[in-house]
């Protein structure tokens with residue numbers, strides 16, 4: 001059973017078709033990366049999966065259960081299995097790092113505070129911020145804030161972590177530390193669906209790479225196929241363009 005199973009998914013913004021018959025599965029422990037030109041629908045796909053935009057057609061199953069996006073209970077069950085990190089980390093500026101990571105599990109999920117705190121400390125240690133528990137977001141670099149955002153997402157204990165261009169807003173010298181954090185998760189067999197422009201990183205961590213353009217999946221394959229021997233002319237053009245710089 002796939003952790004995530006997407007079939008015939010369509011989405012629109014008013015009369016603009018943004019996702020046009022997407023089929024995609026992500027297995028447990030699999031790392032799948034979405035690449036493609038700006039505007040190809042990568043973020044929209046993650047928005048639909050997480051229930052931020054209702055699909056117009058098609059189905060999404062999370063953990064074997066088909067999500068009914070019109071039904072709050074069904075959507076809540078799906079969301080319990082998913083966590084998403086965006087380009088903008090959106091930490092709470094009035095809370096220190098530890099509180100930022102603990103707040104949702106404690107207040108929304110009603111988990112036992114001491115257990116959440118133990119998890120939060122362990123996760124912040126893992127992302128290399130065990131020494132910054134008392135710091136406030138504005139005292140941290142962008143890379144540190146993004147690592148807090150990743151720890152915060154992990155503290156929700158998701159079955160699948162979705163990452164949407166989490167390094168795009170960072171200064172170049174801060175990108176590596178965030179990619180290293182994601183590599184740690186990859187090494188632990190976390191199920192990941194990643195949108196990234198960092199092609200060397202995508203190539204290194206992904207089991208499969210999905211090339212999207214114009215709201216469609218154009219090609220799916222292992223990194224060696226997509227980057228070295230793409231089957232579709234559209235993929236070839238994209239890859240040769242991005243590999244030139």
Ligand SMILES: Nc1ncnc2c1ncn2[C@@H]1O[C@H](COP(=O)(O)OP(=O)(O)O)[C@@H](O)[C@H]1O
Nearest residue numbers: 013016018036037038039040041042043044045
């Ligand atoms: N909130 C929105 N309202 C209207 N159109 C949108 C909105 N967000 C994205 N789009 C359009 O949907 C298409 C896909 O966008 P997006 O999913 O953000 O692409 P990507 O993440 O691959 O760059 C683009 O044509 C974009 O202009």
Ligand SMILES: [Mg+2]
Nearest residue numbers: 042043044165
């Ligand atoms: Mg995007």
